[in-house]
Amino acid sequence: MTWLQSDEPARQDRPLQIGVRVFGSRLFVGTGKYDDLSIMQQALDASGTECVTVAVRRLSLGVPAGRTLLDYLDTDRYALLPNTAGCYTADDAVRVARLGREAGMSELVKLEVLGDPDTLLPDPVGTLEAAKTLVAEGFTVLCYTSDDPVVAKRLEDVGVASVMPAGAPIGSGQGVLNPNNIRIIIERASVPVIVDAGVGTASDVAIAMELGADGVLLNTGVAKAKDPVRMARAMRLACEAGRDAWLAGRMGKRLYASASSPTAGRIEVAGE
Amino acid sequence: MSTADPSPAAPPRLRLRVNGEPREVVAPATVADLLAALGVPRTHTAVERNRQIVPKPEFERVALADGDVLEIVTLVGGG
Numbered sequence: 001m002t003w004l005q006s007d008e009p010a011r012q013d014r015p016l017q018i019g020v021r022v023f024g025s026r027l028f029v030g031t032g033k034y035d036d037l038s039i040m041q042q043a044l045d046a047s048g049t050e051c052v053t054v055a056v057r058r059l060s061l062g063v064p065a066g067r068t069l070l071d072y073l074d075t076d077r078y079a080l081l082p083n084t085a086g087c088y089t090a091d092d093a094v095r096v097a098r099l100g101r102e103a104g105m106s107e108l109v110k111l112e113v114l115g116d117p118d119t120l121l122p123d124p125v126g127t128l129e130a131a132k133t134l135v136a137e138g139f140t141v142l143c144y145t146s147d148d149p150v151v152a153k154r155l156e157d158v159g160v161a162s163v164m165p166a167g168a169p170i171g172s173g174q175g176v177l178n179p180n181n182i183r184i185i186i187e188r189a190s191v192p193v194i195v196d197a198g199v200g201t202a203s204d205v206a207i208a209m210e211l212g213a214d215g216v217l218l219n220t221g222v223a224k225a226k227d228p229v230r231m232a233r234a235m236r237l238a239c240e241a242g243r244d245a246w247l248a249g250r251m252g253k254r255l256y257a258s259a260s261s262p263t264a265g266r267i268e269v270a271g272e
Numbered sequence: 273m274s275t276a277d278p279s280p281a282a283p284p285r286l287r288l289r290v291n292g293e294p295r296e297v298v299a300p301a302t303v304a305d306l307l308a309a310l311g312v313p314r315t316h317t318a319v320e321r322n323r324q325i326v327p328k329p330e331f332e333r334v335a336l337a338d339g340d341v342l343e344i345v346t347l348v349g350g351g
Contacts, residue, residue, distance in 0.1 A: 030351030055350025058291040061310050070316050098325045099345050102318030219351030
């Protein structure tokens with residue numbers, strides 16, 4: 001019965017530290033895909049996050065700026081985590097990371113080097129190459145990766161501050177598709193593991209956290225919910241619930257039932 | 273600033289590529305001059321010139337040259 005889990009120990013809570021920063025919330029929230037930036041602002045507030053991802057893109061020249069994303073982000077409250085989304089080579093990702101550091105005044109970067117536009121799955125070779133360069137340049141690299149434990153370890157070896165395995169493809173909302181691999185990554189990692197991508201709803205967050213993830217990064221699950229603010233709150237509660245469940249140490253699973261009420265002292269019943 | 277002046281007395285112009293579009297500025301010009309001409313705010317803006325980052329404190333010092341390729345970026349919503 002190897003599929004039955006053994007009892008897990010209760011665990012010690014530790015604050016989440018990435019590089020030199022300590023985060024009170026284990027939720028990392030994206031700022032993309034919102035139809036309305038004031039809804040985004042409220043959703044971020046409800047999520048309790050202290051770190052938000054942003055993308056680096058060309059300014060529209062000759063167009064009056066109007067209110068922009070940054071007008072809706074309190075940068076005293078939220079650490080900015082610029083990403084390298086949309087990069088398919090290590091060179092491009094490094095360029096975008098450098099631009100993001102200049103624009104965001106933040107040493108943090110969410111590194112993604114993607115394989116192709118349909119799957120948006122990470123290119124492990126390009127990711128590793130870019131990670132080496134960015135670590136050498138002093139970036140705190142939070143690295144998007146597949147759920148491959150070997151690649152995760154290689155990234156850790158080159159000095160990334162956090163490995164961020166995908167639960168499922170970006171924006172797919174399929175949840176944690178390979179919990180076994182995520183667990184192996186977590187068990188072997190000595191840097192924080194943040195499950196990034198694929199989170200569709202609150203239970204997906206709880207599952208990731210119950211597996212022992214140090215945090216969860218999500219975007220579409222909140223932005224494309226019918227009520228993003230309520231979903232953001234649900235994600236926060238799920239994150240806390242999952243974390244507590246992992247810390248508490250779950251019971252072992254059993255194939256057969258085990259009565260919760262005492263068998264002794266029952267009245268005379270039929271069948272005995 | 274995007275059309276060349278046919279007059280021979282016109283000051284020399286620098287032909288640049290900015291965010292993928294051809295642009296011209298009167299020489300001499302620094303990165304700061306270009307940003308001012310474009311009306312670009314400095315906060316949360318980053319500039320890359322010929323694939324090299326131009327740090328903000330250098331905007332006033334870095335002179336543009338004919339043929340420069342510039343990327344001017346900011347932060348937008350993303351995951």
